[in-house]
Amino acid sequence: MLPWVVRRTGLPLLSLRCADCRSESAAAGAGRFRVNANGKRLDVWLLVRCTSCDRTAKLTVHERAPVASLDPADLNGYRANDPELVASTLLDPLLARRDRFTLDWTGAWRLDAPPVPLDERWPVRVEVVFADPVPVRPERLIAQGLGLSRNEVRRRIKCDVPPRRRTSAGFAFTVMPGD
Structure with missing residues (x-):
């Protein structure tokens, strides 16, 4: 069995409408939090910038x-703009739902895969593991990893998950011999 690993290479862009220029793309950039105290209560925001007009939201x-309700480690991370806390906050589906944005993963991940020997023993079994929760379509991931067209993938691959539905959970597939 050959191991493939999907890794995040950076933060994804946000599909979020800008209030100024009406663009649909924003970026977390280096990732910064803003913490505001009001008595014994705190407001915490993640700052993002429009990729078109540079407006901060x-x-x-x-x-x-x-x-007292906040974890002290998280509170210190908010104050220090901890990159791992920025990433985990941005990837939180509850935050995306509450703030009405989606993530655009184009160019923000890579596939670490050894070459699959397509001309040797058949069938070849491949296991895909996600180091980060990057949602990808198995069909596109397999096509990229094997260097095949998506039609060829449909003909030659037996997959454990629906190949056209996005997933960020590990799966396995078998490459069958070509005709």
Whole structure:
């Protein structure tokens, strides 16, 4: 069995309408939080920038949260703009739903895969593991990894998951001999 690993190479772009220029794309850039105290309550926002006009927008992470209710490690991470906390916050599906954005993963991931010997023993079994929760279509991932067309993938691949539905969970597939 050959191992393939999908890794995140950067933060994905956000599909989020800009209030100024009406563009649909924003980026978290280096990732910065803004923390505002109001008495014993905190507001925490993740700052993002429009890729067209450079306007800054705020994504609400915590709103009027009691200081005691926040994990001290997270609070220190918000203050220090911890890159791992930025990534985990941005990838949180609850934040995306609340702030009404989706993630565009184009160019933000890579496939680490050894070459598949397509002319040797048949069938060849491949296991795909996700190091980060990058949603990809198995059909496109397999086509990219094997250097085949998607039609060829449909003919030669037996997959454990629906090949046209996005997934970020590991799966396995078998490459069958060509005709």
